[in-house]
Amino acid sequence: MRRPKVRELKQALKSLFSRPYTNNFPVKPHKPYERFRGRPYFYQDGCVGCAACAQVCPANAIEFIDEIKGTLVKRRLTVHWDICVSCGQCQANCLTTKGIILSQEFDYATTEKRQELKQSIEKEFIVCECCGVPIIPYDQYAWVANKLGPLTFSNASLLLFYLRSIGLSLKERASPGSRSATINRSTRTKILCPGCRREAVIKS
Amino acid sequence: MSHKIIVPIGPYHPLQEEPEFFQLYVEGEKVVDIDIIIGYNHRGIEKLSESKHFDQVPFLVERICGICSSSHPYAYVLAVENILGGEFNIVPEKSLFIRTIIDELQRIHSHLLWLGLVGHFIGYNTVWMWAWKFREPVLDMFEMVTGNRNNYAMFKVGGVRRDIKDDDIPQIKKMLDELLPGIDLFHGAIMDDPIIKMRLKDVGRLTRQQAIEWAVVGPTARASGVNIDIRRDEPYGSSDRLDWKVIIEKDGDIFCKTVVRILELYESISLIRQCLDKMPKSGIIDADIKDIPVGEGIGRVEAPRGECFHYIVSDGTNRPLRHKIRSPSFMNVASDKVAAVGGTISDATLTLAAVDPCYCCTERVAVINKSDNSKIMNGWDLIKLSQDKTLKLKESYYGRSK
Numbered sequence: 001m002r003r004p005k006v007r008e009l010k011q012a013l014k015s016l017f018s019r020p021y022t023n024n025f026p027v028k029p030h031k032p033y034e035r036f037r038g039r040p041y042f043y044q045d046g047c048v049g050c051a052a053c054a055q056v057c058p059a060n061a062i063e064f065i066d067e068i069k070g071t072l073v074k075r076r077l078t079v080h081w082d083i084c085v086s087c088g089q090c091q092a093n094c095l096t097t098k099g100i101i102l103s104q105e106f107d108y109a110t111t112e113k114r115q116e117l118k119q120s121i122e123k124e125f126i127v128c129e130c131c132g133v134p135i136i137p138y139d140q141y142a143w144v145a146n147k148l149g150p151l152t153f154s155n156a157s158l159l160l161f162y163l164r165s166i167g168l169s170l171k172e173r174a175s176p177g178s179r180s181a182t183i184n185r186s187t188r189t190k191i192l193c194p195g196c197r198r199e200a201v202i203k204s
Numbered sequence: 205m206s207h208k209i210i211v212p213i214g215p216y217h218p219l220q221e222e223p224e225f226f227q228l229y230v231e232g233e234k235v236v237d238i239d240i241i242i243g244y245n246h247r248g249i250e251k252l253s254e255s256k257h258f259d260q261v262p263f264l265v266e267r268i269c270g271i272c273s274s275s276h277p278y279a280y281v282l283a284v285e286n287i288l289g290g291e292f293n294i295v296p297e298k299s300l301f302i303r304t305i306i307d308e309l310q311r312i313h314s315h316l317l318w319l320g321l322v323g324h325f326i327g328y329n330t331v332w333m334w335a336w337k338f339r340e341p342v343l344d345m346f347e348m349v350t351g352n353r354n355n356y357a358m359f360k361v362g363g364v365r366r367d368i369k370d371d372d373i374p375q376i377k378k379m380l381d382e383l384l385p386g387i388d389l390f391h392g393a394i395m396d397d398p399i400i401k402m403r404l405k406d407v408g409r410l411t412r413q414q415a416i417e418w419a420v421v422g423p424t425a426r427a428s429g430v431n432i433d434i435r436r437d438e439p440y441g442s443s444d445r446l447d448w449k450v451i452i453e454k455d456g457d458i459f460c461k462t463v464v465r466i467l468e469l470y471e472s473i474s475l476i477r478q479c480l481d482k483m484p485k486s487g488i489i490d491a492d493i494k495d496i497p498v499g500e501g502i503g504r505v506e507a508p509r510g511e512c513f514h515y516i517v518s519d520g521t522n523r524p525l526r527h528k529i530r531s532p533s534f535m536n537v538a539s540d541k542v543a544a545v546g547g548t549i550s551d552a553t554l555t556l557a558a559v560d561p562c563y564c565c566t567e568r569v570a571v572i573n574k575s576d577n578s579k580i581m582n583g584w585d586l587i588k589l590s591q592d593k594t595l596k597l598k599e600s601y602y603g604r605s606k
Contacts, residue, residue, distance in 0.1 A: 007392055011334075021337055033344075035366070037351035058260035087263050087357045092365065 032104050037086045039105040040079055042121045046098025049075050049123030049137030053090035053100050059083050062090060062100075066125065066134060073125035073134040081108060081117040096143065126161070128193035130183060130200070135193050157191045233548045238541055253527040258284060258496050261524065262359050265514075268531065270354050271317060274310045275507035276529070277359035278303065279514040282440055284361045286501030287518055291440055294491050299363040301483040304441035305376075306350070306358050307505070308472040308479075312383070313342040314508035315465045315472075318560045319390060322462060325554050326403050327591030331393070338386035341379045348372060363490030373480050380473050387469050394462055399601060403594050404459035408543040408555030411456055418539040421532050422510020424559045427464045428456035434506040446478045458558045496522070507532050509560050533559070550589040 023030065032038065054062040054077065061084040064077045079090075079100070090100045110117055125134040126141055135141075135157075145152050145162040152158050163169040183196065185204040192200060229237035249268055253261050262277035269276065285291045291300070316339040323331025343353040349372055350356040358364050368376075394400055410420065415428035425432055433450040435443040451467040453460035498520040505512045510532030517526040536559035544555040 007389065011389060021340075033348040033351075035349075035351050036347060037357070056259070058256060058263035085263060085267075085355065086352065087355075088351065088365075089260075089263070 030106075032106055036104050036106065037088045038103045039081055039086070039108065040084060040090055040100050040102045042077060042079060042100050042119055043098060044121050046094075046096050046101075047077070047121060047123065048096055048099060048139040048143045049077065050095050050140045051075070051077060052093050052095055053077075053079075056089045056093045058087060058089060059085045061085070073127055075123045075125060075137055076120055077123070078118050078120040081119070082114040095140075126191060128196055129190040130187055130192050130196040133193045133195075135191075156188060157197065160189065160191050228544075228549065228552055230549055233550075235545055235547055235549060235552055238544050238552075240537060240540060250527050250529060254524055257522040258361055258518075258524065261527070262361075263355075263357060265529070266355055266357070266359075268529070271314050272310065272507045272509065272512065272531075273355055274306050274358065275505045275512045276514070276531075277356075278307060278440075279503040279505040279507075279512045279529075280516070280527075281359045281361050282503030282505065283501045283514040283516040284496060284503075284518075286503060287496060287499040287516065288361075288493065288501075294362055294493065296363055296488045296491055298367075298484045298487040299489045299491075300442045301479045302364045302368050302489065303359070304443060304446075305368065305476050305479045305483075306356060306364075307441060308475045309342060309345060310356075311472045311508045312469055313339050313346075314560075315469050316342070318465060318508075319462070321557060322458075322554070325557055325587055325590050326400070327594040328400070331390070334386070335390065338383060341383065345376055345379050348375065360490060361496070362493035363488075365490075367489050368483070370485065373483075377477065377480060380476060384473065387466065387473075391466050394459075394466060399594060399598050401459065402597050402601070404462060404554075405457060406455075407458050407547060407551045408558055409455065409457045410539055410543045412454075414542050415456060415539070418542060419535055420510070420539045420559070421535050422506065422508070423461060423464045423468065424510065424536045424539065426451060427453045427460040429454045432511075434504050434511050438504055440505065442479060442482070443475070446475055446482075448475050448478075458554060461558050496520075509533055510536060536560070548593075550593040553587055553590050 051062075051064045054064050061080045062077065063080070064075055066073060066075045086102065088102055091097075091102050094100055108117065123137040123139060126136055126138055127134050141158070141161050142165055145158055145165070148158070152162050160169060183200050183203050187196070187200045188204055227239035227241070228235055229239075249264065253264055256264060262280055265276040265280050266273045282291055285294060288294055295303075316335050320332040320335030320339070323329065323335060346356060347353050349368055350358050350366060358366060410418075410424070410428050412429040415425050415430050420428070420430075421432065429452060431450065431452055434440070435448075436450055448471050451464050451471065453464050496518045498518060500515070500517045503514040503516075512532055513528075513530040515526070515528040516524050519525040537556075539559060540556055543558075544552050547555060
């Protein structure tokens, strides 16, 4: 009967003379562990606009919209923090590993509406110079060209794009919806969508 | 009807988690019957799962329960790996150890949580505070290793998503070393304290026969002397090559359930230590599975509350055709029908909580006694009743003047 009381008394005394176990949170900010999964952020420089993150997101928190703005086609990628579950799938599956990165921010509280809890970035599209259909974001094409290296020579559109990006070819930019008259032999020296490429190869 | 009718009134709010409703029929103090009503919180997880591809489902099923959030994804990946040819055939060596470590860490934090709640229900609020204080470093370890305190996002078909680094191992061992005195304290306090013994012994008894008839699982069954544990009966992870034993008690009352859970804490700590020692220092953690073939598979995991069961049918596409989930509480809660009947109202809350359903399940108990001044009680009143009984026992044991 005596022993249990002594043991608990010991613990009680220990607790009495130790600092409070709780953290003094708002005064002393909390620092999460290094690998904490927090709020994800898009990075304009790292992101190539491939939208792989939107495909793998289990909560459908990332959406992408391709829209025509004047003479440009842009892909807008948006991460909705109000439905994000911080699982880290977007970062794990990012093509460049630098496009979307989970920060250490754990505090999602805001005074705004929950719909405002989001971040968007825009990526410009390459447009088919023959039929005006958007093909792929510029950055993603550049990323593919860089990654392939010499293999770029096997794909005409990719090669043309690569030559233009290093300044070896005319820099002309097609606008969406603009349709050139005919497909002839010279069309093959343009950046084309797969459909037009096929047609151009057959007709020439 | 011979017995006095008790009509329950309770607000069912869709936002409250795990709403289960218990109607207690009482005669005076004695509970003569109990009705268990579940199904207020149908979230359509199984249907949602069929609209997600195989790699996304673990994130969904881990949110079924905030406490056993590694058991559900684990059972799911076991089910998918069953289609692929079995966990041991495809998952890399290191992943098996990491999976067991996460599973056992979760068991520690879940049992400590339960211990704290029972302490609260019997009026030992210090037990509540201390148990949850000792639970905190476990959650910190989760944050360090997996990146989140509760939703670990570790399980993946064919492996795990994150590695346990060499720098983490000493920290996890240190945490376990610091946790051990705390568990010793509880172990001693529960075993020696006469009041806790008086309060919990012979309350909410579930005999071995009843346990088998009502098909209870996990610690609830083991406390009644039923020798089942999925970790031993159908080994998964690295549990078959580690040295541990299944804890079994005979009596089936709440005291036994408490003892089983406390002793399981020791086993879990020992399991994690062995895993950390035996885990390969390097190696791949992911088998990189791309396609799931046609077939059906089951996955069974010993969750902190008992056997968690997942069933998957794949038709060769990248989504499950059918996903069936049976969680352990579904089996255990029904046993209250025999465990709580015959006891007093003040024991009812404790009995309902002893099978470890979610906290909010017991909070929702409401009682109206029409014959007796139309007394209305909600969950908090019942907890108060339970705490008062402990106080009375204390006074009668130590004498009225404290």
